Structures are given as structure tokens and as C-alpha cells.
Amino acid sequence: MGQRIGKNTILLDSKPCIISNAAVVGRKEGEGPLKDGFDAIFDDGTMGQDTWEKAESQMLRAAVETAIQKAELTAGDIQTVFSGDLLNQCIGSNFGLRELGIPFAGLYGACSTMALSLCMASLAIESGAFERVVAATSSHFCSAEKQFRYPLEYGGQRPPSAQWTVTGSGACVLGSTKGRPYIDAIHIGTIQDLGIKDGNNMGAAMAPAAKKTISDFLSDTGTSPSDYDAIVTGDIGEIGSTLLRELLMRENGIDISSVHKDCGLMIFDCKTQDVHSGGSGCGCSASVLCSEWLNGIRDGKYKNIMFAATGALMSPVSSLQGESIPGIAHGVIIRG
Amino acid sequence: MSVSKDEYKKMTDKASPPSPVVKNCLFAFFVGGFICMLGQVIFDLLTMYGISDDNSRALVGMVLIVLTAILTGIGVFDKIAKYAGAGTMVPITGFANSVASPAMEYSSEGRILGTAANMFKIAGPVIVYGCSSAVLYGAIIYIFGLY
Numbered sequence: 001m002g003q004r005i006g007k008n009t010i011l012l013d014s015k016p017c018i019i020s021n022a023a024v025v026g027r028k029e030g031e032g033p034l035k036d037g038f039d040a041i042f043d044d045g046t047m048g049q050d051t052w053e054k055a056e057s058q059m060l061r062a063a064v065e066t067a068i069q070k071a072e073l074t075a076g077d078i079q080t081v082f083s084g085d086l087l088n089q090c091i092g093s094n095f096g097l098r099e100l101g102i103p104f105a106g107l108y109g110a111c112s113t114m115a116l117s118l119c120m121a122s123l124a125i126e127s128g129a130f131e132r133v134v135a136a137t138s139s140h141f142c143s144a145e146k147q148f149r150y151p152l153e154y155g156g157q158r159p160p161s162a163q164w165t166v167t168g169s170g171a172c173v174l175g176s177t178k179g180r181p182y183i184d185a186i187h188i189g190t191i192q193d194l195g196i197k198d199g200n201n202m203g204a205a206m207a208p209a210a211k212k213t214i215s216d217f218l219s220d221t222g223t224s225p226s227d228y229d230a231i232v233t234g235d236i237g238e239i240g241s242t243l244l245r246e247l248l249m250r251e252n253g254i255d256i257s258s259v260h261k262d263c264g265l266m267i268f269d270c271k272t273q274d275v276h277s278g279g280s281g282c283g284c285s286a287s288v289l290c291s292e293w294l295n296g297i298r299d300g301k302y303k304n305i306m307f308a309a310t311g312a313l314m315s316p317v318s319s320l321q322g323e324s325i326p327g328i329a330h331g332v333i334i335r336g
Numbered sequence: 337m338s339v340s341k342d343e344y345k346k347m348t349d350k351a352s353p354p355s356p357v358v359k360n361c362l363f364a365f366f367v368g369g370f371i372c373m374l375g376q377v378i379f380d381l382l383t384m385y386g387i388s389d390d391n392s393r394a395l396v397g398m399v400l401i402v403l404t405a406i407l408t409g410i411g412v413f414d415k416i417a418k419y420a421g422a423g424t425m426v427p428i429t430g431f432a433n434s435v436a437s438p439a440m441e442y443s444s445e446g447r448i449l450g451t452a453a454n455m456f457k458i459a460g461p462v463i464v465y466g467c468s469s470a471v472l473y474g475a476i477i478y479i480f481g482l483y
Contacts, residue, residue, distance in 0.1 A: 053444075151437040151440065151441035151442075151458075152414070152440075153409075153437040153440055154433065154434065155420075155424050155430065156418075159355050160353040160355060194344040195344065196345075201352060204352065243348065251338055
């Protein structure tokens with residue numbers, strides 16, 4: 001059985017294996033620096049559907065089906081899929097998984113959903129009652145803009161601190177068999193809020209949550225940043241990364257700058273792709289984890305990473321009511 | 337030592353690059369100026385063809401609205417507005433775009449509860465407060481006109 005170490009970290013006995021992983025993305029992401037690692041790049045943002053919401057569902061389904069195929073399994077072999085997205089009532093996942101006939105546990109962790117679904121999937125395996133489960137999430141630039149910001153054709157200007165929602169989806173098949181990469185430990189994050197209200201500066205809103213999870217994770221496990229090939233955050237972008245490193249130095253005296261990587265800064269070339277402070281969205285950390293990081297571990301490029309995906313837990317309603325933006329970060333340690 | 341909200345705000349302000357205000361103002365000035373000039377050209381052309389000044393003034397607005405709606409529909413307006421900022425937002429073009437863009441966006445939810453119900457989602461406040469302030473302004477003029 002899993003063992004609680006420190007305050008919030010669970011060390012897993014079963015070492016759930018990531019049997020396969022799949023990442024599918026849109027065109028802009030497919031033109032970015034990580035283009036060679038994705039399983040599929042959809043040139044048409046509509047994915048052949050008539051609404052953006054259906055397009056997102058289609059993309060999530062493609063990621064889940066690809067991951068299942070790569071594991072040489074069928075949908076019937078999967079005992080539960082843990083998935084969520086940014087859309088109201090998680091319709092990206094609900095409709096994307098409707099036809100697959102797999103038991104479904106819907107999650108909402110905003111952009112941290114990939115780490116949350118991995119945590120839940122790992123616990124399911126650890127319980128001994130599950131042998132094969134899927135952890136997945138998705139986001140689509142167009143459906144996210146529609147829900148959280150302005151219509152696509154609205155002529156507005158984005159400030160330099162704004163981030164670009166990634167059109168992408170990632171899925172992992174986890175199993176109780178031994179193998180690599182595997183999940184060594186998980187950490188359920190705590191909500192952090194340092195009063196940021198600017199919806200165009202999500203990196204700043206989420207950095208305190210990333211800081212809390214990373215520092216707690218390190219102290220719970222008695223490790224230091226140099227014990228990892230990389231400490232990977234989800235989508236805090238350029239501003240959030242600067243703030244995270246500064247917060248960790250000031251509050252904990254920990255310097256992660258040599259091993260810190262942010263998926264939002266990896267998926268796009270911020271200089272040439274006009275994404276301002278970097279990529280964001282559930283699909284950002286999911287597609288980067290399920291391509292560059294997990295494939296890198298399989299290829300022996302990395303041995304162990306701490307993956308701490310961040311999420312901003314606000315809604316358009318809470319923002320209009322003047323609430324600040326609470327952040328959360330869930331973490332997993334993946335070794336290979 | 338934990339960072340307070342005030343300290344974090346200062347850290348955030350320092351880490352966040354400011355908007356390029358001078359560049360934005362210049363773009364807004366030239367594009368906004370160009371739109372106004374375009375309006376004047378349309379006005380001159382209309383009056384040249386014998387249309388009265390009053391009718392021409394109304395027609396200038398209508399032509400700019402239709403042009404904006406077409407540019408919004410073919411996905412060009414937002415690309416211009418990204419650079420022009422207030423230059424395209426302040427003239428009547430901004431208002432037209434703010435009506436046309438949600439009308440397109442929400443068409444997937446149907447013509448009535450999608451397009452029609454959401455068409456004024458962005459422009460609605462302008463209409464509400466525009467009309468309210470016009471009434472207030474009218475009332476002030478009326479009251480002062482009594483004496």
C-alpha cells in the first residue's frame with residue numbers, strides 16, 4: 001500500500017507503469033519546437049466537426065484511442081478513464097469519451113488536469129482494484145477563448161503577459177505491470193492565492209501554487225533539485241517561471257533554475273509564434289508530457305522528472321465578481 | 337520567509353513586461369486616422385453624386401459598418417485590430433466588429449439563443465450606457481434651457 005511521507009506526498013508501492021502515451025495537437029503547436037514528438041498534428045482546427053467543442057472532444061478521443069492502440073489494448077481492456085478539460089461541465093471529455101464504453105471519472109483541475117488525472121489513475125492502480133486505466137486531458141484554443149475571453153474574430157489586443165491556450169490533448173495508459181516509465185510518488189496540491197486578479201497574467205496567478213507543490217514535494221521526499229533531470233511545470237510561462245524561481249529562492253532558499261522547465265515555454269517558440277508569455281491550457285502540459293518527457297524517459301534521455309502541472313481555478317463569473325485567481329499544482333515523480 | 341500579497345504584487349509588476357504604449361499609440365493614431373480619412377472620402381464621394389449632407393453622414397457610418405462586418409466575416413479584421421488596437425476599436429468599426437464577432441461565434445448554438453441572444457454581449461453595455469447618458473444629457477439641456 002502507498003505510504004504517506006511528509007505532509008502531502010504519497011510514495012507508491014505498486015510503481016504504476018505508464019504503458020503508453022499519446023499526444024495530439026493543432027497546427028500552431030505542430031509548427032513549434034516539439035513538432036517531431038507528437039503522434040498526430042491536426043491541420044484543421046475544426047477536426048472536421050461543426051463546433052469548437054466537438055473539435056476538442058474529437059481531439060481528446062484521438063489521443064485516448066492512440067494511447068490505447070500503442071499499448072496494444074482495446075477500449076474494452078481499460079477499466080476506467082480519468083479525464084477532464086476546461087469547458088463547463090467538462091464537456092470536452094464527456095462527449096469525447098461517450099462512445100468508447102469505458103467507465104469514466106470526470107475531473108476538474110483546470111490546466112493542472114494532466115497531473116491530477118495521473119495522481120488519480122496512480123491511486124487507482126495502487127488500490128489493487130484496477131489493472132489498466134487511462135489518464136487524459138485536452139484543451140482547444142478556440143473553445144477556451146469562447147468560454148473565458150472574447151469571440152475569435154473580436155478585434156482586441158493581448159497584453160505581453162497573456163498566454164496562448166494550446167490546442168492539444170495527451171493521454172497515458174497506466175498499468176499495474178512493472179515497467180518504465182513509472183510513477184514513483186504523487187502529491188495532491190493545495191490551493192494558493194496571492195491576490196492576482198489579472199486574467200491576462202495567469203502565470204503570476206499560478207506560480208505560488210507551483211512553488212508550494214515543488215517545495216513541499218522536495219521536503220517530503222528529502223530530495224533536492226539536483227536529484228532530478230528536470231522539474232517540469234505545466235503552463236506558468238515566462239512571467240510565472242521568473243516568479244516561481246524567485247519565490248522558491250526567497251521563501252525556501254531553493255534554486256531550481258538549472259533544472260526547471262515549463263511546458264508552456266517548450267511547446268511554442270515565444271519569439272516567432274506570437275504567443276506572448278507562452279502556452280497554457282490543459283493540453284499544454286499534457287501534450288508536452290506525453291511527447292517530449294515520457295518519450296525522453298523511454299529513450300533514456302531522462303531518468304527522473306518531477307512533473308507539477310499548474311491550474312488557475314477561476315471562472316468567468318468569479319472574475320467578474322472581483323475575486324482573485326486561486327492557483328493549484330498537482331505533482332507526480334516519474335522515473336524510468 | 338513567506339511573501340505577502342503586497343510584496344507579491346510588486347514582484348509580479350516587476351516581472352511582467354509593460355504593454356508597448358508608444359508603439360500602440362502610434363499604430364492607433366495612424367490606423368484610426370486612416371479610417372476617419374476613409375469616412376471623409378466616402379462622404380465627399382456621396383455628396384459629389386448629389387446626396388444630401390445629412391444622408392451622406394448616415395451612409396458613411398453604414399458603409400464602414402458593412403465593410404467591418406465583411407472583414408470580420410472573412411477573418412481579417414482581428415488581424416488588423418491586433419496591431420491597430422484603439423485605432424480600429426474607437427471608430428464605428430470597433431462597434432460593428434463587437435456585434436459581428438459574437439454573432440459568428442455563437443451561431444453554433446442556433447440563430448435565436450445563439451446568434452441573436454449573444455450578438456450584443458460585448459456591445460450591449462455601450463448601448464445601455466450610451467442611451468442612458470443621452471437621456472441624462474438631454475434632461476440637463478432641457479432643464480437649463482428652461483431658464
